[in-house]
Each structure stands twice: as structure tokens, then as C-alpha cells.
Amino acid sequence: MAVASKLIENNFRMNRLPHIWCPGCGHGIIMRGIAEAIEKLGYDKQKVCIISGIGCSSRAPGYMDFNTLHTTHGRALAFATGVKLANPDLKVIVISGDGDATAIGGNHLIHAARRNIDITTIIFNNNIYGMTGGQYSPTTPHGELGTTAPYGNVDNVFDICRLAEGAGATYVARGTVYHAKQLEKNIENALENKGFSIVEGISICPTYYGRKNRKGDAAEMMMNLKDTTLDKKVAAKLPPEKVEGKLIIGEFVNKTYPEFCEEYHKVVDKFMKED
Amino acid sequence: MVSKNVKLMQGNEACVEGALAAGMKFFAGYPITPSTEIAELSAQKLPRVGGKFIQMEDEIAGMAATIGGALAGLKSMTATSGPGFSLKQENIGYAMLTEIPCVIVDVQRGGPSTGLPTAPSQSDVMQAKWGTHGDHPVIALTPSSIRETYDLTIQAFNFAEKYRTPVFLMLDEIIGHMREKIEIPDPSDIEIFDRVTPEENEKGSYKAYDNSLEVPKMAAFGEGFRFHVTGLMHDEFGFPKNDTKVTEVLMSRIMGKIDNNLDDIILYDEYYTEDMDLLILSYGGTARSVLSAVREAQRAGKKVGVFKAKTLWPFPEKRVKELSKTVNKIIVAEMNLGQYFYEVDRVAGKNCEVSLLGKANGEPITPTEVLNKIEEVL
Ligand SMILES: Cc1ncc(C[n+]2csc(CCOP(=O)(O)OP(=O)(O)O)c2C)c(N)n1
Ligand code: SF4
Ligand SMILES: [Mg+2]
Numbered sequence: 063m064a065v066a067s068k069l070i071e072n073n074f075r076m077n078r079l080p081h082i083w084c085p086g087c088g089h090g091i092i093m094r095g096i097a098e099a100i101e102k103l104g105y106d107k108q109k110v111c112i113i114s115g116i117g118c119s120s121r122a123p124g125y126m127d128f129n130t131l132h133t134t135h136g137r138a139l140a141f142a143t144g145v146k147l148a149n150p151d152l153k154v155i156v157i158s159g160d161g162d163a164t165a166i167g168g169n170h171l172i173h174a175a176r177r178n179i180d181i182t183t184i185i186f187n188n189n190i191y192g193m194t195g196g197q198y199s200p201t202t203p204h205g206e207l208g209t210t211a212p213y214g215n216v217d218n219v220f221d222i223c224r225l226a227e228g229a230g231a232t233y234v235a236r237g238t239v240y241h242a243k244q245l246e247k248n249i250e251n252a253l254e255n256k257g258f259s260i261v262e263g264i265s266i267c268p269t270y271y272g273r274k275n276r277k278g279d280a281a282e283m284m285m286n287l288k289d290t291t292l293d294k295k296v297a298a299k300l301p302p303e304k305v306e307g308k309l310i311i312g313e314f315v316n317k318t319y320p321e322f323c324e325e326y327h328k329v330v331d332k333f334m335k336e337d
Numbered sequence: 338m339v340s341k342n343v344k345l346m347q348g349n350e351a352c353v354e355g356a357l358a359a360g361m362k363f364f365a366g367y368p369i370t371p372s373t374e375i376a377e378l379s380a381q382k383l384p385r386v387g388g389k390f391i392q393m394e395d396e397i398a399g400m401a402a403t404i405g406g407a408l409a410g411l412k413s414m415t416a417t418s419g420p421g422f423s424l425k426q427e428n429i430g431y432a433m434l435t436e437i438p439c440v441i442v443d444v445q446r447g448g449p450s451t452g453l454p455t456a457p458s459q460s461d462v463m464q465a466k467w468g469t470h471g472d473h474p475v476i477a478l479t480p481s482s483i484r485e486t487y488d489l490t491i492q493a494f495n496f497a498e499k500y501r502t503p504v505f506l507m508l509d510e511i512i513g514h515m516r517e518k519i520e521i522p523d524p525s526d527i528e529i530f531d532r533v534t535p536e537e538n539e540k541g542s543y544k545a546y547d548n549s550l551e552v553p554k555m556a557a558f559g560e561g562f563r564f565h566v567t568g569l570m571h572d573e574f575g576f577p578k579n580d581t582k583v584t585e586v587l588m589s590r591i592m593g594k595i596d597n598n599l600d601d602i603i604l605y606d607e608y609y610t611e612d613m614d615l616l617i618l619s620y621g622g623t624a625r626s627v628l629s630a631v632r633e634a635q636r637a638g639k640k641v642g643v644f645k646a647k648t649l650w651p652f653p654e655k656r657v658k659e660l661s662k663t664v665n666k667i668i669v670a671e672m673n674l675g676q677y678f679y680e681v682d683r684v685a686g687k688n689c690e691v692s693l694l695g696k697a698n699g700e701p702i703t704p705t706e707v708l709n710k711i712e713e714v715l
Pocket of ligand 1: 116117118119120135158159160161162163186188190191192193194199
């Protein structure tokens with residue numbers, strides 16, 4: 063057996079691998095990015111808590127050697143809010159899919175952002191419901207195919223980053239599994255923000271989304287991510303016609319604002335003393 | 338002179354006081370009549386004892402955050418009424434399978450749907466038992482006075498901690514909103530059970546779901562045990578296993594930890610049951626009308642006894658069966674159209690005649706109605 067890298071040995075449950083994901087699935091790249099960022103920041107793994115909902119993406123915490131919680135579909139952020147408020151010393155990370163975070167869990171997403179509770183949310187966005195076999199999600203582009211959109215999706219998409227910004231998130235970034243290093247840097251910055259942080263990681267699902275929409279194999283889908291995205295800083299220097307139709311990646315929000323648990327603790331400090 | 342510990346208190350308030358006495362440090366919920374005072378008082382009192390309160394965006398989130406608080410090591414509670422109880426059900430099942438101690442209060446109101454928000458009912462009795470999908474262990478307690486609300490809230494926390502399971506406290510609007518004199522017991526007279534936690538030397542080998550124990554030890558996140566929790570069927574370390582044997586062992590342990598301890602969990606009171614022709618079985622707010630009617634019937638020389646369930650689930654099967662052999666008739670009095678009635682009839686129906694005094698129009702069952710029913714069947 064090949065010797066695993068130090069990164070894998072230090073951060074993963076070796077006896078839980080290999081993972082369940084299909085060959086070519088993009089989710090593993092984001093999971094690795096999270097481990098890289100945690101390792102780089104030198105967090106105490108006893109104090110890191112990774113929480114997910116249900117979906118292919120939400121299986122990631124089971125492989126990761128931290129305090130891990132695989133919850134119900136869409137509810138990871140609500141569980142995470144309880145964990146974080148009960149023990150603010152924990153570094154709480156939420157892993158969620160596009161369906162998990164923005165369809166069934168959309169309400170929890172906007173409210174966690176509004177509270178600016180110190181939770182880092184990483185959304186593995188493959189534009190489809192992978193686990194249930196390729197139904198359209200709130201990020202499946204208009205006109206694309208899914209098993210429940212056999213004639214083309216008539217729904218519109220969420221822009222997850224703008225949604226999170228509008229709801230009050232204090233760190234917002236988008237990256238892709240093609241731009242793995244940059245994505246990892248976004249995750250690192252998100253983890254360092256004291257407040258609600260969100261990183262939308264554009265992933266690929268060759269098995270369902272790719273096959274259904276004739277996007278080619280995993281390698282072609284990766285190249286497609288390269289060709290259809292533009293870095294925010296690069297885009298800023300280009301004429302509008304060169305930017306049109308491209309998905310912008312990069313950091314959109316990175317600001318400071320009072321954090322929920324700290325604000326709550328001010329109340330505790332004040333009223334505990336008075337009694 | 339009135340002792341300092343005698344107070345006039347509402348049921349919902351007694352619930353919060355009992356919870357604090359039991360060690361509640363975390364509450365997450367969403368307001369709904371007639372349970373709202375429980376959230377309001379928790380919001381007021383928890384920060385004063387170093388605890389946490391959060392109003393979530395809905396009841397689903399309230400249940401999820403309550404479980405999260407418990408996993409982070411705090412004694413946690415949520416409170417709701419029928420519509421919110423329905424919303425919580427998926428995560429309640431999650432807590433049952435993952436063995437998370439917490440208390441869920443349901444102050445029952447008239448249903449279905451939005452129903453009668455301010456009227457009493459006992460129509461969530463079967464929802465407490467079967468509301469979440471799949472087979473699952475259930476403990477549900479129900480008080481019929483303010484002092485009993487205080488005591489059973491403590492009991493609910495103790496059972497949750499002892500058996501590592503969510504516990505329901507089923508109030509009804511009568512008990513939740515009624516004010517009554519209550520003597521608060523001295524803290525030294527209250528027995529408190531705290532969850533059994535793993536030892537320091539179990540780090541690295543800790544099994545969060547150790548099947549050699551009836552109730553596995555529970556570590557909190559952040560204490561150095563790094564375990565996994567999932568709502569999928571899981572092995573002793575908490576990792577998902579799609580395996581019939583693993584499922585069988587896990588299911589039989591989580592059902593068994595309740596089924597093997599019925600004598601500890603099943604609580605009830607009996608009145609005049611030594612010598613009776615007729616037994617009335619009731620619980621919660623309705624039991625008050627039943628008791629007052631039965632006292633009057635007794636004065637008139639009628640041999641009527643009362644069985645008042647304090648533990649609704651697991652069903653007090655053994656005792657009800659015994660009693661059913663000593664009477665000709667049983668009346669089940671409840672503010673619904675016959676929920677507990679079916680369970681009583683299942684157990685007692687072969688031994689005697691079981692009939693229902695049910696009501697679901699938003700009004701409590703009155704002592705007169707109980708007396709009329711006694712006349713009718715005797
Ligand atoms: C309450 C509930 N509804 C539906 C499901 C079925 N379900 C499981 S995963 C999933 C979609 C997951 O999609 P996404 O979040 O995008 O994750 P992916 O699998 O694509 O990574 C659905 C609908 C469920 N488990 N629970
Ligand atoms: S179905 Fe799609 S998302 Fe799920 S593991 Fe396979 S490739 Fe990945
Ligand atoms: Mg998806």
C-alpha cells in the first residue's frame with residue numbers, strides 16, 4: 063500500500079478511507095482544501111468540530127479526524143449554531159451541498175449569516191443533487207437537464223455569494239476545484255474571520271450532472287471550470303464584453319462586525335455579575 | 338407564617354424552574370402559544386446562571402440547536418406546541434438514534450393544524466409515541482399540577498441523562514397556564530442525575546456507542562475524544578454501517594435500555610383502587626376533573642378508583658393489566674377523541690369493558706361530565 067501523505071495521516075481517519083465518492087468527483091478536492099487550511103493554521107484538532115447535512119458532500123466529515131457530526135438534510139447550520147453557542151471555544155466548520163445549504167437548508171443559511179455567528183460554511187456546489195441521482199437543485203442553471211428536469215430546468219438559480227452577502231455574512235468567497243490552491247486560501251481566510259463565513263466551492267459531479275448534460279468526463283469538466291470562470295481582480299481590468307457570461311471567483315466580502323456568541327456573552331457577563 | 342419557598346406559579350414557569358433546578362444550561366426554541374412563557378422565562382433566567390438561550394428561525398432549527406447544545410456538553414431543552422412539535426419530529430428521531438439527552442416540552446393545544454391556539458387539549462399523545470418515523474424508544478411524562486410540573490421536569494432531565502435519550506414533557510394548556518400554590522423543594526432534597534462520561538484514559542479508544550453497556554458513556558465535543566455522530570445506522574464508534582447485524586444490535590440496545598428499565602421509568606398515582614367496581618384512567622389536566630368527580634362519587638358510596646398516569650410512554654402495561662382484572666369497567670378520560678384509549682383497550686379490553694370519555698372541542702372535561710359518565714356505565 064502506498065504511504066499516505068502527512069496531510070492525510072494527520073487529518074483523516076485512515077481506517078475510514080477510501081471514501082464513497084465516484085471517480086472524478088470534485089468533492090475530495092474541497093475536503094482536502096479544508097484539511098490543508100486547518101493544518102496551515104495549526105488549529106488544535108480536539109477543538110475543531112465539523113458538521114454536515116445530508117448528501118454526497120456531507121459525507122466528508124466522517125473521513126476527517128475531528129469532532130464530527132453528520133446531521134439531517136439541510137439542518138447542519140442549525141445544529142452548528144447550538145454547538146457553537148454552547149461552547150464558543152470550538153472552531154465550528156459546516157460542510158454542505160448546494161441542495162442541502164440552499165434548498166432545504168436555505169432558511170438556516172440566511173439566519174446564520176444574519177446572526178454573524180462564528181461558523182465557517184463550505185458549500186460543495188456541483189449544481190445538482192448528487193446523492194439522490196441527479197435531480198435539479200437551486201443552482202442548476204436554467205435550461206440544463208436533471209432527472210426531474212427532463213425537458214430542461216425552468217427554475218432560476220441562486221447566486222449563493224450574493225445571497226450570503228445580502229443576509230449579513232462577513233466573509234464571502236467563491237472558488238472552484240480547478241483553482242484548488244486559491245480555494246484553499248479562501249478557506250483559510252474564512253476560518254480566520256471571526257463571524258459567519260461562507261466559501262462557495264464549485265465542484266463537479268461527472269456521474270449525474272456531467273453525463274446528463276453532455277459535459278464530458280471529469281477532466282473535461284475541470285477544464286470547463288478553467289474556461290468559464292474569471293478571477294475578480296482580473297475581471298475588474300477587462301472590458302464588460304470579455305466578462306459577460308463568466309462566473310467570477312475570488313473574495314467578495316471580508317469585513318468586521320460584532321459576532322453573535324461574543325454579543326451573547328456580554329449579556330451573560332453583565333447579568334451574572336448583577337445577581 | 339408562609340415559608341419562603343411557597344410561591345404562586347404558572348405551570349410553564351414551574352417547568353422552567355424545574356429545568357433550572359435540574360441543571361438546564363441551554364434552551365433553543367421558537368415561540369408558540371401556549372408554550373411561549375417557557376421560552377421567555379428561559380431567555381430571562383439562563384444568562385443569569387451562565388447558561389445560553391437562543392430563539393431560532395423555526396422549530397426544526399430549535400430542535401437541531403438543542404441537540405447541538407447537548408453534544409457540546411450542556412443540559413438542553415426546547416419547548417413548543419402541536420404545530421411546532423410536528424416540525425421537530427425528524428430531528429427528534431435523530432436524537433433518539435444518536436442517543437442525545439435533551440428535554441422536549443409540548444404544551445398541547447387543540448389541533449390538527451393551527452386548530453385552537455389558546456385552548457387545552459391532549460391530542461399529541463400518539464404523536465409523542467409515533468411522531469417520528471421508524472421504530473424508536475420513547476419516554477413521555479405528563480404532570481397534573483404545578484408542583485408535579487416542577488418535579489417531572491427534573492425527572493425528565495434525569496431520565497434524559499440516565500438513558501441518553503430525548504424525553505418528552507407533555508403539558509396541556511390547562512397545566513401550562515394555570516396558577517397554583519407550589520412549595521419549591523430545598524435543592525438538597527432534589528436528586529440530580531448527570532450523564533456518565535468517559536474517563537481520561539479512554540481517549541483514543543472511546544466508543545460513543547459501546548454495545549457492551551446498556552447506556553454508553555457520553556463525551557462532549559471538544560474534550561479530546563473526537564468521535565463521529567450520524568443519523569445513519571452506525572457501529573460502536575459512531576461510523577455509518579449499512580449492515581443488518583450492526584442495525585439489529587444497535588436497535589435492540591436503544592429499545593432495550595428503556596424496555597429493561599420500565600420499573601424505574603413508569604410513574605403513576607392510584608386513588609381508591611384497593612376496592613372498586615369501576616376504574617377511571619386519566620392524566621394531565623383532565624385527571625384533576627376526574628379526581629374531583631371521583632371524590633364526590635366516593636362520598637355517594639360509589640366504588641370508583643383512579644389511575645393517574647405520570648409516565649405516558651412507555652405505557653404502564655403491567656399495572657393497567659393487573660387493575661383491569663379487578664374491575665368490570667374502565668373509563669379512559671382524555672382531551673382528544675381517543676388516543677390513550679386504544680392503548681388501554683389493547684391491554685385491558687380482554688379483561689373488562691373499556692369506554693372513552695373524550696372531548697376535543699377546546700373545552701376541558703368537567704367534573705360533571707365525569708360524574709355523568711360514571712352514572713352511565715355503573
Ligand atoms: C428530509 C430529507 N429529504 C430528502 C432527502 C433525500 N436527499 C438526500 S441527499 C439530497 C440532495 C443532496 O444534494 P446536495 O446537497 O446538492 O449534495 P450532493 O449530493 O450533490 O453533494 C436529498 C434530496 C433526505 N435525506 N432528507
Ligand atoms: S454522484 Fe456526483 S457528487 Fe456524488 S459522489 Fe458521484 S460524482 Fe460526486
Ligand atoms: Mg449538489
